[in-house]
Amino acid sequence: MKLEKLKNKKVAVWGYGVDGRATASFLHKYCPGQKFDVLCRKDETDDQPWNFVTEAVTAMVLNAYDVVVKSPGISPYLEPAKTVQCQIISSTALWFDNFKNATHTNIHVIAITGTKGKSTTSAMLTHVLRDMGFEVELAGNFGKPLISCNQPVDYVVLETSSYQAQDGVIKADVAVVLNLYSEHLNWHITEAQYHADKMCLLNQAKHWVLNASDVNTVSYLAEKGGGTQEKIHWFNQVNGFYELNQTLMYQDKALLSHFGWQLKGAHNLVNAAAVLEILSVLKLDVKKALNSLKFFAPLPHRLQPLGECNGVRFINDSISSTPHATLAALKTVENDKTILLVGGFDRGVDWDWWMEAIKKKPPKIILCSGDNGEKIHRLILNHEIKTQSIWQPSLKTAVKTAKELAQAGDVVLLSPGAPSFDAFKDYQHRGQQFAQWVR
Known part of the structure; x- marks a missing residue:
């Protein structure tokens, strides 16, 4: 308007x-x-x-x-x-109608969404573009509000939540969907509606960058159709940029191993593959970007090491708000002596599949707290997971118990798999409190 x-x-x-x-x-x-x-x-x-x-x-x-x-x-x-x-x-509609499509038509908008990874990917892309000498605003769900971006920059990297994508008004030069899981069911009502609202980001985009390995994205596109071969660009598939055995690849060429930069986990190399595909679509220098990626620092509250005490390591992954994110954190830590802290605001997402996913290699101890903590604890018992599961009335008491039970060589990992709003202002507040309590 x-x-x-x-x-x-x-x-x-x-x-x-x-x-x-x-x-x-x-x-x-x-x-x-x-x-x-x-x-x-x-x-x-x-x-x-x-x-x-x-x-x-x-x-x-x-x-x-x-x-x-x-x-x-x-x-x-x-x-x-x-x-x-x-x-x-x-x-968002006000900004596009009164800035992007009116007085600031030369701004390129790259809109990034996904159930997990969108903040890291948005920050990563912003870092690379700035290293290339471009003026860039990081806006949206992460960064400043889009409506506050009123300067004539080269790029706006718009980290986009499902809430912001839903009305389909974003006119992106490049729209990116990293993955689709189950989340925000208290807002979208059903998982199908959540996926549909996420995919509204593509409605008015010139180019789509999509994850070829994400089953929900691929099946949604197959069912709903839309897009042309010229418009759709896939990442995480062997004809382009993809992750293989913790190495970032382009076709049959290794570009970057997980030892070659500061981020941990295969999922972050998938995020990097998305960034390189975006740059390829924009016809920018991918080789220059690779060097820049090596200096990109992890964001706070995302598998953030908090140090070690008496041989016990503490890791803050408070950003984790879905079971998928918690599973990715466990795979990244790769320690059979992990004490996992889970639970938070209950959005009604399914945890049964997660129980089966950890069954072969469960954490040493799982401490469950928050609104859905007791429910997660019961599921662990019902699925007969071979771990010690303990329900705690609050995250603070869960941290206290973790410190009491931890032994040298253990890792205490906060990766809640649920939002923070049951007891905290946001995930940052939860992570900050965790950092205080483990001291």
């Missing part, structure tokens, strides 16, 4: 988190004289020139407005959003 179309309309910003605050600032700056309300909780209000409405948001409240700019975390599939008559748009 063009900003001039807001004139003489009743406008509201719904939600006042990072995206909502940025949207309110955007409207105040670029729509001088335009009055609007911010719909949020009373404890979120601050000293700003716009009006706050802190009553409960109902369909009646929303229908008092002509246009509502919704924050990404609010699901359109749940009440009150699904039954309103007012026009609901996103800040």
Whole structure:
């Protein structure tokens, strides 16, 4: 929606988190004289020139407005959003309509999504592009809000959640889908809807970069169709860039081993394969990028080593919010003396397959806490996993127990496989608390 179309309309910003605050600032700056309300909780209000409405948001409240700019975390599939008559748009749509497609047409947008790996891949691509001398904004779910990106840069790397992809308004030069698992079912309702909303990122993209080894991506494309041979570019397959035995390959040529850079795990080499395929699509220097990748540092809370005490290593993988991420962490650590801390906010995802996946080589001890901790603990017992499973009332007590049980040579790994919102502000807060408790 063009900003001039807001004139003489009743406008509201719904939600006042990072995206909502940025949207309110955007409207105040670029729509001088335009009055609007911010719909949020009373404890979120601050000293700003716009009006706050802190009553409960109902369909009646929303229908008092002509246009509502919704924050990404609010699901359109749940009440009150699904039954309103007012026009609901996103800040992403505002940015594309008023910057990318209006005054900043030379910006190249690379939008990256995936159930896991999107933050690391987005940061990795940003690092490489900046090393090549380009002006780059890292935005979206990781980085600054897209609506705040108002400078004429060369590239915007847009780390895109399923929430942000769902309305299909992102007009990317390159859209990247790293993988599709099961996640955010409290927002999308079903796994099928979650996958469909993720794939909306492709709707208006010029080029698609997709993971040839991801079963859900391949099957979705086979079922739904769309795309041409010229538009679709595959990574992690033997005709291009792929990971094999912890080595990054191009066709039959080894490019980078896991010893040759700072990141750990085969999954990160798959992320690197995606980055190189993106650069190939953009017709940029892949050889130069390879050298740059060697100096890319791991992001915090992603298999982050916290040091060693009395022969026990502590690793913070608080970013892990799905069972798939936890399984990848276990494969990366590769220690049969691992004490694993799992559990958090319960989004209703399936853990049964995970139990079967770890059965042959389970962690030494699994400490379960959080909203879904007791459920995970019961599943471990039901599947007869040969490990010591202990349910704990909180992550803090789980860490205390882990320190008491750990022996020299053990690894204490926080990789919850679930979101943090049951007890923490976000995954960073959870990781920071873990780092404090293990000291």
